[in-house]
Amino acid sequence: MDEYYPWLILGHILKNRNAISRCLIERFSDPVSVFSSSMDDLCNVEGMTTDIARDIKSFRHPEEKIMDEISWIKGNSVRFIHLNHPDYPDRLKNINDPPLYFYMNGNIPLKGSISIAIVGTRRPTVYGRKAAEMFSAELTKAGFTIVSGCARGIDSIAHRAALEAGGLSIGVLGCGIDVAYPRENRGLMEEISQNGAIISEFSPGTGPEKWNFPQRNRIISGLSLGTLVVEAAEKSGSLITARFALEQGREVFAVPGNINSPYSGGTNNLIKQGAKLVENTLDIIEEFKELLTSELKHGIKSNSTQGLSLSEDEGIIYGLLGLQAKHVDQIIKESGLGTQRVIQLLPELEIKGVIEQIAGNCYIKATL
Incomplete structure (x- = not known):
């Protein structure tokens, strides 16, 4: 047999x-x-x-x-990881309802990986997009593997930022491992499988039924030391992942958002309920510092001008900007540098790649 x-x-x-x-x-x-x-x-x-x-x-x-399914697994070089398999991650095995088995495309050992989940809305604002890029890239550089759900929006942004930072990512699907959902993420899924892993507990050919996604969310949190919710409405599916993380005894982090934005209601409520408010990567790293090498945990200096070749005036403008967009008039007022000087320096900072202009003459700090 x-x-x-x-x-x-x-x-x-x-x-x-x-x-x-x-x-x-x-x-x-x-x-x-x-x-x-x-x-x-x-x-x-x-x-x-x-x-x-x-x-x-x-x-x-x-x-x-x-028997047909076994033939498909072997014919497509898909790994089949069951509860007794030596590569089944201990962290996932220790949740109340681990999958009996899962299918995997990838080349990294899941067991023992230092992983963190990043989840959020499928329709992020510019603020949410930049926050996801920043946290994913910097956590990757600190030695974390980024786990998410390959969905549109924050999930895809987090996966891509991790890969672009030269790191590893794990995508957990709410459909069969042979189904690309959403379709435009087929290329992303292939890239993740070459630099991490794509996994699913659903049989090959299973479509992306809506009830599959809450079920897969427990695996996203179960693989991870903690879950970071970047941007989420009050009824966002990413809050289900946060709830699973709490039930599993894992850390929950939330990025605070604009009180007037419908996409921040969920994250702001999480903070009210006890999730750790995070403003930079160090807020997360300090919770897991015993797992990281000294070199890694001290290598991230969020919101710092260290290592940037900026003049004093450029540093003033750079220091005023964050992930929340600021209009040029606000920058002029807060910097005290005068209109002509600010107008002169903004394009120069863009060329240096440290800030970005977005719609409506507004600027944000670039993700470095």
Whole structure:
């Protein structure tokens, strides 16, 4: 019998009843022992019902659909990681309802990785986009692997920023591992699989059904030491990831947002409820400093002009800017440098790549 076969059969019978799956493997060690156990022993497992136990005992081999799936896995060089696999991440295994198994395209060991999740709205503002880029790039340089969900918006921005910073990223899908969703992210998914991993607990060919995404969110948080919510409305799906993180005993961080922005209501509420307010990467790194080397944890100096070749006046303007856009008139007023001098320096700072002009004669600090 193929090694994958009993795992896939048990997974199909239990239909993502992951807490029961975990209890069964803890009790009987492996699926073969589950199938050979008595009805009474099965019914004594936490969460087990008579109907589920009967389904397990009444199963008869072979199952053609499962054999086809095994052929597909092997034919497409997809890795199949089950609860007893040596590469199954301990951090994920320790949540209440870990996936019985998952499919993986990638070249990094998930076990032992220092990972942090970055999630948020699918429709970010300029502020949210720049915040996601900054945190993802700087956390990557500090030694973190960035985990997210390959969705539009903050997820995609976080993945790309990590890859552009020369780091690793993990994408967790709410569909089959062979399904590109959204379609425009097919190239991004391929790049992640070459510089990290794409994983899914859903069978190949599974479409992006809306109920899959809350389920996959527990894996995003489960793989991670903490979850950073960059920008989220009050009913954003990313808040589900934050809730899972709390239930799993992981850290939750939130980027404060404009009180008038509908895309910041969720993050601001998280902060009210006890999530750590973060203004720069060091706010996150200090929670995990014992896991990082001295060189890495002291190598990030957010919002600093150190290493930048700026004149005194350029430094004044640069210091005034952040991820929240400022109109040129506000910059002139706050800098005290005078209109002509500010107008002269803004293009020079753009050429140096340290600030960016956005719509309406407004400027923000560039992500370095």
